[in-house]
Structures are given as C-alpha cells and as structure tokens.
Amino acid sequence: MAATPTTRLASDRYDARLNEILLSSAQIFAEKGFHNASMRDIARATRTSLAGLYYYFQTKEELLYLISCFAFDQVTELLAQHLSEYSDPREKLRFFVFNHLHFFIRHWNETKVLAHEADSLHGKYFDEIMDKKRRYVTRIERILTELQQHIPESRRKDARLSALCLLGMMNWIYTWYNPKKDANIHKLADVMASLFLDGFDSTKASSPASGPFQEQRL
Amino acid sequence: MAATPTTRLASDRYDARLNEILLSSAQIFAEKGFHNASMRDIARATRTSLAGLYYYFQTKEELLYLISCFAFDQVTELLAQHLSEYSDPREKLRFFVFNHLHFFIRHWNETKVLAHEADSLHGKYFDEIMDKKRRYVTRIERILTELQQHIPESRRKDARLSALCLLGMMNWIYTWYNPKKDANIHKLADVMASLFLDGFDSTKASSPASGPFQEQRL
DNA sequence: TCTTCCCTCGAACGGATGTTCGAATAATTG
DNA sequence: CAATTATTCGAACATCCGTTCGAGGGAAGA
Numbered sequence: 001m002a003a004t005p006t007t008r009l010a011s012d013r014y015d016a017r018l019n020e021i022l023l024s025s026a027q028i029f030a031e032k033g034f035h036n037a038s039m040r041d042i043a044r045a046t047r048t049s050l051a052g053l054y055y056y057f058q059t060k061e062e063l064l065y066l067i068s069c070f071a072f073d074q075v076t077e078l079l080a081q082h083l084s085e086y087s088d089p090r091e092k093l094r095f096f097v098f099n100h101l102h103f104f105i106r107h108w109n110e111t112k113v114l115a116h117e118a119d120s121l122h123g124k125y126f127d128e129i130m131d132k133k134r135r136y137v138t139r140i141e142r143i144l145t146e147l148q149q150h151i152p153e154s155r156r157k158d159a160r161l162s163a164l165c166l167l168g169m170m171n172w173i174y175t176w177y178n179p180k181k182d183a184n185i186h187k188l189a190d191v192m193a194s195l196f197l198d199g200f201d202s203t204k205a206s207s208p209a210s211g212p213f214q215e216q217r218l
Numbered sequence: 219m220a221a222t223p224t225t226r227l228a229s230d231r232y233d234a235r236l237n238e239i240l241l242s243s244a245q246i247f248a249e250k251g252f253h254n255a256s257m258r259d260i261a262r263a264t265r266t267s268l269a270g271l272y273y274y275f276q277t278k279e280e281l282l283y284l285i286s287c288f289a290f291d292q293v294t295e296l297l298a299q300h301l302s303e304y305s306d307p308r309e310k311l312r313f314f315v316f317n318h319l320h321f322f323i324r325h326w327n328e329t330k331v332l333a334h335e336a337d338s339l340h341g342k343y344f345d346e347i348m349d350k351k352r353r354y355v356t357r358i359e360r361i362l363t364e365l366q367q368h369i370p371e372s373r374r375k376d377a378r379l380s381a382l383c384l385l386g387m388m389n390w391i392y393t394w395y396n397p398k399k400d401a402n403i404h405k406l407a408d409v410m411a412s413l414f415l416d417g418f419d420s421t422k423a424s425s426p427a428s429g430p431f432q433e434q435r436l
Numbered sequence: 437t438c439t440t441c442c443c444t445c446g447a448a449c450g451g452a453t454g455t456t457c458g459a460a461t462a463a464t465t466g
Numbered sequence: 467c468a469a470t471t472a473t474t475c476g477a478a479c480a481t482c483c484g485t486t487c488g489a490g491g492g493a494a495g496a
Contacts, residue, residue, distance in 0.1 A: 013442085013443090014442085014443085017443090033251075033253055033337065033338065035251055035253035035254040036253040036338075038482075038483065038484085039483080039484060039485085040482085040483085048444075048445090049444065049445045049446075050445085050446090050484090050485090051444075051445055051446075051447090051486080051487085052444045054484095054485070054486080055443060055444075058485095059484080059485080060484065060485090090419070095431060098431045099431075102431075116334075119251065120251070120254075147418065147419050151419075157409070157418065158401075161400075161406075161409055162409070162413060162418055164390065164394055165387045165409075165410060165413055166387075167390065168386045168387045168388070168389065168390020168391070168393075169383045169384075169386045169387045171390060172382065172383075172389060172390060173382075173386070175336065176382055182379075183379065188379075189431075191375070191383075192383060195375070195380060195414070195417070196413070196418050197417050197418055198417040199413070199415050199416040199417030199418075200362065200365065200380055200414050200415055200417075201308070201365050201366065201369075201416075213316045213317075213404070213407075229472085231472090231473090232472085232473090256452075256453065256454085257453080257454060257455085258452085258453085258454095266475090267474065267475045267476075268454090268455090268475085268476090269455085269456080269474075269475055269476075269477090270474045272455070272456080273472090273473060273474075276455095277454080277455080278454065278455090
C-alpha cells in the first residue's frame with residue numbers, strides 16, 4: 001500500500017524507523033551533498049535495501065524535504081517555547097542567537113543540509129521550506145524593531161537587512177566550525193550577539209567618514 | 219597533445235576561449251549546482267562538443283578549480299591594489315567590505331560557486347583553494363588587530379572569530395540578494411561595515427547581563 | 437491457528453553520467 | 467604552396483543513477 005507519511009496513521013515502529021532513516025540520510029547529505037549522494041549510499045548507511053527505502057518516502061527530493069522540515073520545525077518550536085521568557089529585546093536577541101547556534105551544533109547534519117541544500121528542492125517542497133525561512137527572518141525583524149523603538153525613526157536601521165546579516169553570520173559556521181578547536185556554544189553565541197548588538201570597535205560613533213568608494217574596473 | 223592550462227604556452231585564441239568556457243560553466247554551476255550540472259549542459263552552453271571541452275581541462279573537477287582559482291585571484295588582486303591607499307584601520311575595513319561585496323555582485327556566478335561549492339573539490343584542488351581562503355581571512359584578522367591596538371589587551375575580541383563573522387555576513391548574500399529589489403552595493407557595504415564596526419543598537423555598552431542560557435533538551 | 441495488513445527485498449528498467457579515442461578540420465609556420 | 471601544429475568532433479565506453487514491480491517474510495489481531 002502506498003504510504004505517504006503525512007496521510008499515514010502513526011505507528012511507533014514506523015516512526016522510529018523513519019527517524020533513523022532521516023538521521024542517517026542527513027549525515028550522508030551533509031557529507032557528500034544532496035546530488036552527489038546516491039540512494040544506494042543511503043541504503044547502505046541505513047542497512048536497508050534500495051527498494052525498501054521507498055516505503056518511507058516517494059522520491060529522493062521528498063526525503064530531503066522531510067529532513068529539512070523536521071529540523072526547521074524543531075528549531076522554531078524550541079524558540080517559541082523559551083522566547084516569551086524574556087522581555088528585554090536585547091535579551092530576546094541574545095536568546096535567539098543562542099537557540100540558533102545551539103541547535104545548529106547539536107543537529108549539525110540536518111542544519112547543514114538545511115543551510116546548504118535549499119536550492120535542491122523544487123515546487124511545493126521548495127515553497128514550503130522557503131516560507132518557513134521567511135517566517136524565521138520575520139521573527140528576527142520583530143525583535144530588531146522592538147530594539148529600535150527608543151531611537152528616532154529616521155535613524156533606525158533596516159530591520160530586514162540587519163536580520164539577514166545576523167543570519168549569515170550564524171549560518172556561515174557550517175563552513176568553518178570545528179567543535180574540537182573552536183569556541184563552545186555559549187562563548188560563540190555571546191560573541192556573535194555582542195558583535196551584532198554592540199559592534200566590533202564601539203569606541204567611535206557610526207557615520208561613514210568617507211564617501212562611496214570608486215567604481216572599480218573589471 | 220595534452221594541454222594542461224598551467225604548462226601551456228599562452229595563445230590569445232586559447233585564452234579567450236578558455237575564459238568564455240569558464241564564464242559559461244560558472245553560470246551553469248551557479249544555477250544548477252556543480253554535481254547536478256552535466257558536462258553536456260556545459261557543452262550546450264559553450265556551443266562546443268562534449269569531447270571538445272576536454273581540450274581545455276582534464277576533468278570536471280579541474281574546471282571547477284579553474285573557476286574558483288581565477289575568481290579568487292581576481293578579488294585578492296583588486297584588494298591588494300587599493301587597500302594600501304587607506305591608513306585608518308576603520309577605513310581599511312570599510313574598503314575590504316566594499317571590495318568583497320562589489321566583486322561578489324559583479325561576478326555573481328563565479329563567486330557563488332566559490333562560496334557554495336567548496337566541498338566539491340578534493341585533494342590538491344581543495345587544498346589550494348582552502349589555502350587562498352585562509353590567507354583571505356588572515357587579511358581581515360590583521361585589520362581587526364590593528365583596529366584594537368588602542369584597547370587594553372584583556373578587552374580585545376577574538377580576531378579570527380570576528381573575521382569569520384564578518385565573512386559569513388557578507389557571503390550569505392548569495393542566498394538572498396536580489397539586485398532588482400535589494401540595496402545597491404554602496405548601501406549594502408555601508409550597512410554591513412557599520413553594523414560590524416558599531417553594532418546594531420549602540421546605545422548600550424556590551425557585557426552580557428544574563429549568564430549562559432540553560433542547556434536545552436533534545 | 438488463520439488471516440490481514442505492514443514492511444522488506446532482489447532484480448531489473450531506461451536513461452544519464454564523466455571520460456576517451458582516433459579521425460577530421462582549421463590555423464599557423466616554413 | 468606544403469607541413470606541422472592547434473583545435474574540434476562523433477561515436478562509443480563502462481558505470482552509475484532514481485525508481486518500479488511483484489513476490490516474499492514477519493508482526494498483530496481474531
């Protein structure tokens with residue numbers, strides 16, 4: 001019988017196995033990349049037959065979607081659970097950064113896939129994940145707007161642009177972070193939040209002393 | 219005759235054609251991803267035969283390497299050319315950000331490939347590009363160290379960590395930037411440099427009022 | 437025990453993949 | 467002009483790809 005995970009009745013056995021498969025697949029996708037990883041690689045890693053995999057999803061792309069979806073839902077749920085505990089917008093932002101980085105490092109494979117394989121999804125899969133990401137950015141924007149309420153409107157910074165900067169700062173860790181060498185989560189979150197909130201060299205006020213740079217050739 | 223580009227004598231015809239191929243390939247890799255793009259796609263785009271491509275490189279991976287290498291060498295050369303014009307470290311950093319973003323947006327395909335397909339290279343190809351990236355980060359670190367010379371040593375921020383934050387902020391644009399909607403290069407560079415140098419909400423001094431956050435479950 | 441689902445698998449499908457080879461053409465040189 | 471070199475190409479290679487099919491085994495409920 002066709003077994004679309006969304007329409008299926010929950011079975012503990014089924015759910016557990018599906019979860020195993022998602023975890024293993026995420027690892028392979030994270031290591032080799034989505035397109036470079038074959039269904040045979042995944043079958044080997046999950047100790048299933050090639051055909052057996054297709055009982056749990058319909059296509060390779062749906063598998064990627066399921067990984068992305070589960071991971072994203074988890075991180076947003078954790079966020080929603082705890083964010084209301086903070087009232088100061090600066091504290092809210094600090095927690096947002098911590099939550100994001102904490103989840104990223106704890107669920108390294110899934111989150112790397114989420115950050116790196118966005119364009120490997122298409123159609124409804126792509127749209128749905130994209131929508132989740134947009135809502136996630138909006139959450140940051142709301143905190144940033146709150147942060148600027150005491151500043152005259154003309155001096156406020158672009159919330160969307162700033163939110164995307166923060167997100168890039170955080171997500172880029174998938175290209176360099178090494179848990180054995182680099183700072184732990186708390187230090188990392190503190191550095192990034194402080195950098196964003198207070199800047200690198202806060203002795204001087206803003207305003208670009210120099211005008212726009214020359215256009216370069218080539 | 220075997221024609222490794224590195225050992226070959228320069229011929230204008232050859233160089234021009236190679237450049238065309240690199241540009242077209244970069245576009246395809248940027249659009250479809252390295253592994254999902256086929257040599258046949260590239261042959262079609264460059265209006266060559268499939269076999270004809272192999273006159274200009276030995277493997278698909280070498281093609282990716284050539285694209286990455288040329289792009290990186292160009293951006294670092296532009297940087298070296300103009301960075302010495304600035305003496306104030308804040309100005310140096312502002313120019314670094316401008317140069318990076320300016321090049322990124324002008325050479326969108328190549329830079330996107332450079333930022334997104336790092337792990338598709340292996341062996342000596344991977345090592346060489348990785349080395350260039352390391353040296354690039356070191357350039358930022360040097361500016362940041364200069365920026366902090368007037369600050370007591372105990373209060374200085376981690377230069378490497380901060381440099382990677384800045385780089386992430388800049389590189390992440392490949393996931394969201396739309397030249398038709400979003401800010402132009404000068405505005406973008408100004409926002410990012412200011413955000414990094416002065417922070418988002420610079421009214422308050424640093425120091426995280428709250429201690430480390432709780433460990434979360436899952 | 438028998439029956440009915442739930443789950444798994446071997447084998448195969450058509451097609452796409454990167455790369456090679458030797459011949460053919462175009463450009464350059466003497 | 468002829469001769470040599472630089473560049474292009476059609477055809478084919480072996481291998482891998484995602485997916486399907488029908489049959490078979492195993493668990494669960496009667």
